[in-house]
Amino acid sequence: ASGDVSIGSGTTTSSSTASSSGDLSLSSGASSHTAGSVSITSGSSSTKQGGAISMTVGRSTSGAGNSISLAAGASTNKDGGAISITGGASNVAVTGAVTVETAAGVAGSTDSGAMTIKTGATTATSASSSGSVSILSGDSKTDAGYVKVTSGSASNGRGGAIEMSV
Numbered sequence: 001a002s003g004d005v006s007i008g009s010g011t012t013t014s015s016s017t018a019s020s021s022g023d024l025s026l027s028s029g030a031s032s033h034t035a036g037s038v039s040i041t042s043g044s045s046s047t048k049q050g051g052a053i054s055m056t057v058g059r060s061t062s063g064a065g066n067s068i069s070l071a072a073g074a075s076t077n078k079d080g081g082a083i084s085i086t087g088g089a090s091n092v093a094v095t096g097a098v099t100v101e102t103a104a105g106v107a108g109s110t111d112s113g114a115m116t117i118k119t120g121a122t123t124a125t126s127a128s129s130s131g132s133v134s135i136l137s138g139d140s141k142t143d144a145g146y147v148k149v150t151s152g153s154a155s156n157g158r159g160g161a162i163e164m165s166v
Contacts, residue, residue, distance in 0.1 A: 007024065008024065009023060041053075085100075118133070119133060
């Protein structure tokens, strides 16, 4: 095995509200032409699994959990950057799935988190349009996948509704 590399900030064990562990920042420098990229890539394997990449926000025992934010670059005079999340390809088996979900409510919690999929509003000019939302299953030579829209059921109370409007 090749050597491990660990980069981290210091840990604090003080219960004082003024103490916190250090921040960790990984960035490329700014440029008037083309700024450098930041690439996080795990190793490949010819016989077993490639390395995984995991991003996890630390757990809190008394405060609120914090967030992970992915934001593509903005532009003042060209298109803004895109964000793409794609499951892994496979030459001989099923390609990787992509799941986006909020955490389930556990004992003592109230509700599970909401999920919103929407395009940004545009009010720049009367000729500008907001983006479309498409939910599609892929084409297939044999059986194409289906699109399923299901609201949640409730053991004590009213099940979720499905509302569509134009």
